[in-house]
Amino acid sequence: MVAPANEPTGAREPSRSERKAALIARRVEVQAAKEQEAARLEAERQATAATAARAFEIYRDVRARAARMRDAAGAGVERSPAESRLLAQLAPLWDADPETIGSLRRVAPLSNVRADEYVAPTEELTLRLKRGYRIVRQQVGEALFVEESPVLGGFGYRRNGQLFNEDTLMFFHALVALDDAALLAAFRAARPGVRHLVWESGGGWGGFAYQFTRVCPNVTYVITAPPELLLVSAVYLATVLPQARCRFFDAASPSATWERWEESDFVFVPDSEVARFAPPRLDLTLDLGAWLSMTAGRVRDHVRHAFDLGSRYVFSVLPARAEAADVSRVWGSIATWYWPHPVPPRAETMPAVPDDRPAELAPDVLHAHLAGWRRMYA
Amino acid sequence: MSAPPRVVFGLPAYGRPDVLARTLESLLGQTFTGVAVVIVDDKPSPEVGAVVERYASRDARLGYEANPARLGMIGNWRRAFAAARARYPEAEYFAWASDHDVWHPRWAEVLVEALDRAPQAVLAYPRSIRMHALDRRRVDGRFDTVDLAGAGARLRAVIHGVTAGNAIYGLFRAAALERAGVFAPVLMPDRHILLALSLLGGFRQVDEYLWYREVSPAFSQHRQRPTLFAGAAPLHSYLPRDLQHAAMLFGRFAVAGAGGPRVGRLAGFGHTARFLAASARRWVMPSPRTRRQRRTVAVAAEQA
Numbered sequence: 001m002v003a004p005a006n007e008p009t010g011a012r013e014p015s016r017s018e019r020k021a022a023l024i025a026r027r028v029e030v031q032a033a034k035e036q037e038a039a040r041l042e043a044e045r046q047a048t049a050a051t052a053a054r055a056f057e058i059y060r061d062v063r064a065r066a067a068r069m070r071d072a073a074g075a076g077v078e079r080s081p082a083e084s085r086l087l088a089q090l091a092p093l094w095d096a097d098p099e100t101i102g103s104l105r106r107v108a109p110l111s112n113v114r115a116d117e118y119v120a121p122t123e124e125l126t127l128r129l130k131r132g133y134r135i136v137r138q139q140v141g142e143a144l145f146v147e148e149s150p151v152l153g154g155f156g157y158r159r160n161g162q163l164f165n166e167d168t169l170m171f172f173h174a175l176v177a178l179d180d181a182a183l184l185a186a187f188r189a190a191r192p193g194v195r196h197l198v199w200e201s202g203g204g205w206g207g208f209a210y211q212f213t214r215v216c217p218n219v220t221y222v223i224t225a226p227p228e229l230l231l232v233s234a235v236y237l238a239t240v241l242p243q244a245r246c247r248f249f250d251a252a253s254p255s256a257t258w259e260r261w262e263e264s265d266f267v268f269v270p271d272s273e274v275a276r277f278a279p280p281r282l283d284l285t286l287d288l289g290a291w292l293s294m295t296a297g298r299v300r301d302h303v304r305h306a307f308d309l310g311s312r313y314v315f316s317v318l319p320a321r322a323e324a325a326d327v328s329r330v331w332g333s334i335a336t337w338y339w340p341h342p343v344p345p346r347a348e349t350m351p352a353v354p355d356d357r358p359a360e361l362a363p364d365v366l367h368a369h370l371a372g373w374r375r376m377y378a
Numbered sequence: 379m380s381a382p383p384r385v386v387f388g389l390p391a392y393g394r395p396d397v398l399a400r401t402l403e404s405l406l407g408q409t410f411t412g413v414a415v416v417i418v419d420d421k422p423s424p425e426v427g428a429v430v431e432r433y434a435s436r437d438a439r440l441g442y443e444a445n446p447a448r449l450g451m452i453g454n455w456r457r458a459f460a461a462a463r464a465r466y467p468e469a470e471y472f473a474w475a476s477d478h479d480v481w482h483p484r485w486a487e488v489l490v491e492a493l494d495r496a497p498q499a500v501l502a503y504p505r506s507i508r509m510h511a512l513d514r515r516r517v518d519g520r521f522d523t524v525d526l527a528g529a530g531a532r533l534r535a536v537i538h539g540v541t542a543g544n545a546i547y548g549l550f551r552a553a554a555l556e557r558a559g560v561f562a563p564v565l566m567p568d569r570h571i572l573l574a575l576s577l578l579g580g581f582r583q584v585d586e587y588l589w590y591r592e593v594s595p596a597f598s599q600h601r602q603r604p605t606l607f608a609g610a611a612p613l614h615s616y617l618p619r620d621l622q623h624a625a626m627l628f629g630r631f632a633v634a635g636a637g638g639p640r641v642g643r644l645a646g647f648g649h650t651a652r653f654l655a656a657s658a659r660r661w662v663m664p665s666p667r668t669r670r671q672r673r674t675v676a677v678a679a680e681q682a
Contacts, residue, residue, distance in 0.1 A: 180587055339404070344515050373483055374483075375403060376403050376433075377432075377436070
């Protein structure tokens with residue numbers, strides 16, 4: 001029962017001096033919080049500066065190696081117009097300053113995801129991110145989710161304390177598709193004495209390599225790409241994973257690259273050397289969209305080489321609504337040496353148990369995934 | 379000399395030369411090396427012969443025999459099991475393979491490990507993906523009875539929850555399958571053998587999509603008898619399906635004592651009675667799933 005307002009409640013009004021003391025205490029508290037926040041920001045700034053300085057050291061070392069690769073390669077690789085355009089955009093990175101390297105994730109034009117869109121994300125982008133995150137998280141949990149690292153200008157949308165952007169989600173969906181294709185478990189299981197070797201053709205800015213090796217730490221991850229791309233992915237991976245053991249292909253002594261390969265976490269090989277690239281084992285070949293921009297001949301060369309090296313599986317990602325000619329060029333080449341098995345997409349609008357009719361492609365499916373199983377007699 | 383296989387696939391073939399190579403590669407390309415495949419062909423043709431020859435000439439793990447006269451599906455499935463056992467009597471595990479579905483390369487590796495780890499399990503099977511003509515879909519149902527206490531609880535679970543069409547293509551302990559009676563001459567023999575097996579041990583479902591099942595819109599339940607039996611169907615196949623299954627369970631467990639010391643004859647009788655009671659209850663008060671199945675059968679019959 002509530003006492004009427006004119007009746008005494010029994011609680012004593014604080015005196016003036018008590019009120020003043022409380023006010024002072026509150027001010028001290030606020031001031032302390034401000035100082036704490038300033039100290040945190042300063043520590044963060046110093047850490048970022050230290051990381052950027054370290055990244056620039058790494059960059060100088062990688063640049064020297066990449067330049068040697070470029071000089072050794074000459075004009076031996078037949079580039080498609082899309083590849084040539086990309087390499088032209090990356091050309092300024094040969095002479096980058098520390099500031100550029102410190103924000104490599106924002107400046108390297110290796111993805112359609114732009115950092116400035118995340119400063120004040122549009123409603124449409126926010127919805128897309130929320131949905132892409134929710135679909136897979138609800139269906140398969142978070143075990144395969146690896147958030148965007150804030151290092152080197154990493155950016156994104158923050159939800160449940162996790163930073164992610166459309167690249168993060170694309171890689172998350174690719175990991176889930178690898179798991180749905182029953183390819184990931186063998187790489188996640190830590191069996192004593194068994195280390196797997198994975199080859200990603202292209203490698204982008206190193207984002208999928210970062211996610212894959214967080215989920216499957218016991219692998220040696222090889223990236224083949226033009227030297228300009230390796231300049232980005234190698235600097236990114238060596239900076240974001242300071243403990244990672246990186247190795248670079250040496251054209252003067254190709255076989256030395258694979259000596260004690262189990263002791264390397266990442267191996268970087270120029271794509272001009274793909275034909276001479278001969279690791280002692282190969283368990284999985286990955287294409288996160290790089291083959292889409294290659295000429296048909298080079299796609300075939302890559303798939304054929306994966307087959308010749310004994311790769312049991314090939315996994316490829318394409319935009320869900322890719323042109324039929326592109327699908328045929330990439331997945332058609334895979335089907336020559338590997339049995340093609342499209343991975344059913346994860347979507348909100350598709351029922352889990354089917355009826356007899358084929359499903360329409362759900363609107364929230366952005367990428368299509370294909371698992372290829374090695375043919376016995378291709 | 380190489381070690382004898384631990385896993386033998388018995389493949390009852392019936393006229394699918396168009397996709398047989400894909401299936402054979404998926405079986406022979408297993409990451410688990412101790413695997414052999416025995417094909418028993420109930421509809422031999424030069425086309426099937428050519429596909430088999432292409433693989434058999436390069437791979438000694440593949441065996442083939444053609445039936446001189448059609449045995450029907452039940453007869454051919456039984457023959458596939460018998461032929462596999464005759465060729466590889468020491469093989470611990472057996473699996474039926476169709477001539478059109480696809481087995482993931484890790485299928486045997488993962489399921490052998492699952493059975494090795496769970497000695498109380500008689501069957502291990504994975505999640506599956508359905509291959510439609512234009513797309514594929516995951517089947518996400520979950521059914522695992524290894525941790526259930528007692529044969530009665532396992533039988534109840536199988537009566538109400540198993541999807542026989544998926545589990546029947548799992549990996550069996552060959553000895554348990556033999557004790558349960560392999561494939562009986564009844565309607566829905568896959569469901570019957572799973573009921574019988576549930577009395578002998580648990581079913582382990584592995585959480586990976588390792589089996590790709592071709593979905594054929596041409597399947598028709600009302601044509602079961604001509605498919606299952608060669609020639610005229612036996613009269614008992616016109617009895618209610620569950621009555622056929624109960625009779626088989628009774629004969630196997632209450633009369634022949636196939637359950638051994640753990641499921642004695644009296645217990646076998648009790649389980650058969652409980653199965654019949656559950657069937658009667660389901661008939662009177664069908665679950666939504668059963669109602670859906672009945673509707674499907676009725677529609678199929680009407681369309682035919």
